[in-house]
Amino acid sequence: MVESPINMSNGIYRRRNLFNKVMLTVSLGTLIFGLFWLFWIILTLLFKGAPALSLTLFTDITPPPGETGGLVNAIVGSVLMAVVGTIIGTPIGVLAGTYLAEYGQRGWLAPATRFLNDVLLSAPSIIIGLFIYAVYVAQVGHYSGWAGALALSILVIPVVVRTTDTMLLLVPNSLREATAALGCPKWRMITLVCYRAAKSGIITGILLAIARISGETAPLLFTALSNQFMSWDMNAPMSNLPVVIYQYAASPFQDWNDLAWAGATLITLLVLGINIMARSLFRKS
Template sequence: MNNGFYRRRKLVNRLALTLSMAAAGIGLLFLLLVLSTLVVRGLSGLTLDLVTRMTPPPGSEGGGLLNPIMGSILMTGIAMLLGTPVGILAGTWLAEYGRAGKLAGTIRFINDILLSAPSIIIGLFIYELMVLRMGHFSAWAGAVALAVIVVPVVVRTTEDMLRLVPDSLREAAAALGAARWRVITMVSYRAARTGLVTGALLAFARISGETAPLLFTALNNQFWSTNLNAPMANLPVTIFQFALSPYERWQALAWSGALLITVTILAVNIVARSLSRNKGNRT
């Protein structure tokens, strides 16, 4: 009887393992198909012209993606500057002050909702909050929309990393007479520094390919512009528009731009994972 029960458990275990491996294999197969198509269609366009020439007019040959690339860099950089400090401060309060309080639980719940909220909802919110009141689309609105996406990612990683810092380090610093804020900045932040950088990199990777929020805020611009108070070219929206166009050159640029974003996000994620792994090894 025991042998029969043991054989049945082994059979169920093998069946579950086989189904899990099959599901993982199917997911990896589709991922490889998407990536291979992206590489085949976009690799030929990864030339120096892609990052040194402006977007071409309809129906013309040549051109590149210089203005949307620079627009994306500008708006993403502003979003990181706006969202990262807010996220770090909020995560610090949750980890160092709030802990198990009711307010902290409410903030965590709201943060989880923001983490899983569709980015188009955030775009509509910023459209209502800024674009309608300003009367026009702008890079400022796009950067704020991306910053709203950055905040919950940084809050979660900051809280998690600070909670991993042993309380004995805080107690030792407090025993030496250090104030609470100095313990946090000189001890907790230093111990969790790699994790904080990892969280910022993950947030950057999250917003790099966002299209929906920028459609409602920054829109797009066919020309070079550094005016943050006006519509600005950006890579995700340009890819969206070029991919739907009837012009072969625009479609080729869309594939190359999509490959550029994918490679960038992949590189950022690899760096973030490496930093996280090194932090875990040192701990």
């Protein structure tokens, strides 16, 4: 009769069982370590930022030192630039991802594009800000909301490209073959079959891109800068939450520090909400 290998008297099984328990313990420890800092950051933001959350925050503009005010101009500027950046970057990212998944099976262009997209995805955002400053801001001679939106759109593109490429590759080839057998052109097959099958994943990528650009400070310092007053003019310096938080957190005035904590709390809650929405969509896809 052959002895079962799953036996504590088996030396190999004992060693593997011990190694498995050690690795599980280490994994659990790193999980707890990471969650500890995450919850500490969130609780600190809520503890310091929640008392400053009020109706005034959403109705008044950023105040001078010693006076009460809000962040409505910064919120409006952030929303405008994020929306314009998303509108510019999303179609480019979706079309580039579609080419990689549907037309880039052969040749060197698709692998090279994926490599460059990965480089752009991991590039520091301050590099993007300096690039837009050199090619746009320095040429027109002033900071503007358009420049900030362009910088944010470049940050959107690689996230959407990667997500679109990945989700379209997950669409079963049997769907493509069935559509081709019916005599459907490839462009119609992509728009009516592949996009519909990968819709949830693509939307998830767009939401994650929006979450990424919501808190970017470095690109906006070199492009949109800031504006103490309410402004809807995208061709002029525009206030935005990340830069206001950066400026107010470094100031010696307590009222500005409180507004910085409130702004940081708003961005954190926004990013958490977008990520939860993205995960929910991805789970349903």
